[in-house]
Amino acid sequence: MSCDQTVICRCEEVTMSEIQETANRYKCSSREVKLRTRAGMGPCGGRTCRSMIDRLVEQVGGPSVSHEVPLSYRPPVRPISFGVLGGEAK
Amino acid sequence: MIDLVIVGAGPAGLGAAIAAAENGLEVVILDEFVKPGGRLLGQLHEEPDGRWENGIVEAQKLYDCAARLGVTILCGVSVYDLQQVNNGWCVYTTKQPFESKCLLLATGASETPIPIPGWTLPGVMSIGAAQVMGNVHRVKPGEKGIIIGVNVLSVAIARELQLCGVHIEGIMLPKQSLVSGDASKPEAMMESLLRLSHLAPSPFIRFGGKWVSPKLGTLLYPRNGFKMWDIPIQLRKTALEIVGDKQVEGVRVADISATGEVIPGKEKVVSADFVCIAGGLTPLSELASVAGCTFCYVPELGGHIPLHNEYMQTNVDGLYVAGNITGVESAKVARAQGTVAGLSISRELHALQDTADDFVHAAVMKVKETRRNALIQFQPGIEEARKALYEKYEEQAGKPISI
Amino acid sequence: MKSMRVEHHPILGDMEKQQRVTIYFDNQPYEAYKGDTIASALLASGVRTLRVHEDKETPRGIYCNIGHCFECRVTVNGVNTVRACVTSVEENMVIESGKSFATSSQKGGQL
Numbered sequence: 357m358s359c360d361q362t363v364i365c366r367c368e369e370v371t372m373s374e375i376q377e378t379a380n381r382y383k384c385s386s387r388e389v390k391l392r393t394r395a396g397m398g399p400c401g402g403r404t405c406r407s408m409i410d411r412l413v414e415q416v417g418g419p420s421v422s423h424e425v426p427l428s429y430r431p432p433v434r435p436i437s438f439g440v441l442g443g444e445a446k
Numbered sequence: 447m448i449d450l451v452i453v454g455a456g457p458a459g460l461g462a463a464i465a466a467a468e469n470g471l472e473v474v475i476l477d478e479f480v481k482p483g484g485r486l487l488g489q490l491h492e493e494p495d496g497r498w499e500n501g502i503v504e505a506q507k508l509y510d511c512a513a514r515l516g517v518t519i520l521c522g523v524s525v526y527d528l529q530q531v532n533n534g535w536c537v538y539t540t541k542q543p544f545e546s547k548c549l550l551l552a553t554g555a556s557e558t559p560i561p562i563p564g565w566t567l568p569g570v571m572s573i574g575a576a577q578v579m580g581n582v583h584r585v586k587p588g589e590k591g592i593i594i595g596v597n598v599l600s601v602a603i604a605r606e607l608q609l610c611g612v613h614i615e616g617i618m619l620p621k622q623s624l625v626s627g628d629a630s631k632p633e634a635m636m637e638s639l640l641r642l643s644h645l646a647p648s649p650f651i652r653f654g655g656k657w658v659s660p661k662l663g664t665l666l667y668p669r670n671g672f673k674m675w676d677i678p679i680q681l682r683k684t685a686l687e688i689v690g691d692k693q694v695e696g697v698r699v700a701d702i703s704a705t706g707e708v709i710p711g712k713e714k715v716v717s718a719d720f721v722c723i724a725g726g727l728t729p730l731s732e733l734a735s736v737a738g739c740t741f742c743y744v745p746e747l748g749g750h751i752p753l754h755n756e757y758m759q760t761n762v763d764g765l766y767v768a769g770n771i772t773g774v775e776s777a778k779v780a781r782a783q784g785t786v787a788g789l790s791i792s793r794e795l796h797a798l799q800d801t802a803d804d805f806v807h808a809a810v811m812k813v814k815e816t817r818r819n820a821l822i823q824f825q826p827g828i829e830e831a832r833k834a835l836y837e838k839y840e841e842q843a844g845k846p847i848s849i
Numbered sequence: 850m851k852s853m854r855v856e857h858h859p860i861l862g863d864m865e866k867q868q869r870v871t872i873y874f875d876n877q878p879y880e881a882y883k884g885d886t887i888a889s890a891l892l893a894s895g896v897r898t899l900r901v902h903e904d905k906e907t908p909r910g911i912y913c914n915i916g917h918c919f920e921c922r923v924t925v926n927g928v929n930t931v932r933a934c935v936t937s938v939e940e941n942m943v944i945e946s947g948k949s950f951a952t953s954s955q956k957g958g959q960l
Contacts, residue, residue, distance in 0.1 A: 362561045399919040408625045415624045423743050429735040431527035556917045568897035568910030575914030583889035584855040610855045
């Protein structure tokens with residue numbers, strides 16, 4: 357199982373085994389997995405892979421899915437240019 | 447300042463806009479897709495009386511009604527941030543910021559992925575992507591497809607793709623992995639399918655729905671699966687890998703036991719030029735999270751749900767939710783919830799007369815009735831889960847919100 | 850190649866006559882219908898690969914088709930990270946596929 361090269365985070369091409377190994381070695385949360393592997397940090401903001409990261413972390417003995425949203429959402433929730441951020445009309 | 451900004455022009459957003467505009471509120475709807483209607487656009491199904499329900503027509507009706515009432519509907523606009531400002535909300539978009547007294551999040555759901563080796567190849571797409579391609583854009587996702595993931599959504603959309611002239615080679619389970627969960631278990635998926643049995647033309651599954659327990663069902667039916675609308679549904683086959691060099695060429699398939707274990711020596715590659723991943727839906731609640739809502743994890747409703755009451759109010763001032771962001775259900779339920787939200791917001795902004803409570807109450811009743819009459823139950827236990835959620839809201843009301 | 854358009858449909862009916870526009874993808878002209886998204890127009894012409902992964906160079910196409918996953922991001926008239934699936938085509942639109950970063954350390958190149 358630990359050699360599973362299936363891509364979990366499509367944006368950053370982080371594999372199941374990379375996430376599993378990181379969660380195993382550091383006994384860490386989804387957030388720490390994200391910071392260590394970049395899984396969930398691509399242009400989609402983790403929209404596609406966040407539930408899988410949470411489930412993987414839970415499966416290897418990390419915190420189980422609770423009422424709290426494990427990977428917090430931060431603005432901007434869509435990638436935008438500095439121009440848009442600065443108020444430039446599209 | 448605008449009275450109400452709505453994020454999402456699906457059935458919930460449009461339904462809310464209509465209710466609010468009917469009571470004289472100034473409403474702006476924002477949506478990032480190219481046309482209004484949301485998930486409703488792709489839907490096409492046959493009612494038990496043989497009538498076809500066409501989502502494009504339904505969406506157009508809602509749009510026309512909202513437009514007639516003076517609602518501003520802006521498509522191709524993405525919301526990237528929200529902020530509470532004095533007496534209202536500021537919504538930051540790729541077009542311009544909008545300030546409003548109340549804000550409704552009707553952002554719907556996103557598709558739950560099932561990672562399979564090879565799923566990044568061009569030609570692999572979510573089942574909803576294929577639905578939109580065929581029914582909305584009128585482009586076939588491919589000529590011959592395999593669907594991975596057996597559930598109510600995948601079977602319904604397989605049928606729609608067939609109507610688009612696409613050949614569906616089969617619907618099968620994903621290979622077991624740490625993240626596949628129930629999706630790779632024949633028994634659990636049979637149970638999910640039995641919730642469709644009243645719609646199915648297959649005598650086997652219709653019989654199953656009435657008399658057979660899911661467990662018996664998976665043991666009984668033939669190894670080669672059974673057919674619904676001539677589409678093979680293969681609960682005893684698993685997709686190990688999607689193969690192809692530059693794009694999809696096929697799927698490596700193995701036989702599995704009733705408990706989901708691969709039976710060795712039975713692997714083969716089935717050719718296909720596209721593959722759909724059908725993992726179900728998850729409420730898309732990122733903006734509710736940014737806004738500071740409290741969340742509840744409710745598997746029956748599809749995942750993390752912003753805490754809200756029956757009136758679609760969250761525990762953040764002036765912030766409402768409606769539609770699939772509050773739990774995955776049919777478009778009709780979303781539409782009815784939208785009406786509740788639109789009326790609740792009208793009440794908050796004192797646009798309703800003395801009979802306000804009666805109106806809102808009637809709309810809440812309508813949601814319950816719609817839910818009971820829904821053709822497709824996405825998950826069992828929706829009504830109970832909602833009741834528990836609303837009780838939790840009441841418990842927390844009055845308490846300070848911790849973010 | 851054979852068109853992938855769903856010209857006839859037993860329930861939705863025949864496709865109405867569409868106004869045609871020309872778009873350019875990696876310098877090749879393609880015919881599109883007004884109302885198409887970039888993604889639907891290119892798929893109708895058999896184009897499935899819209900970019901390659903920036904590091905690993907794996908080919909990518911549409912995945913969610915409703916703007917959530919950003920897999921179909923392309924450059925449109927010089928603006929990058931534009932989602933092909935939620936962007937309508939316009940006459941003479943110039944679209945470029947997403948390329949890999951040629952000097953990526955992943956490939957042993959120098960930054």
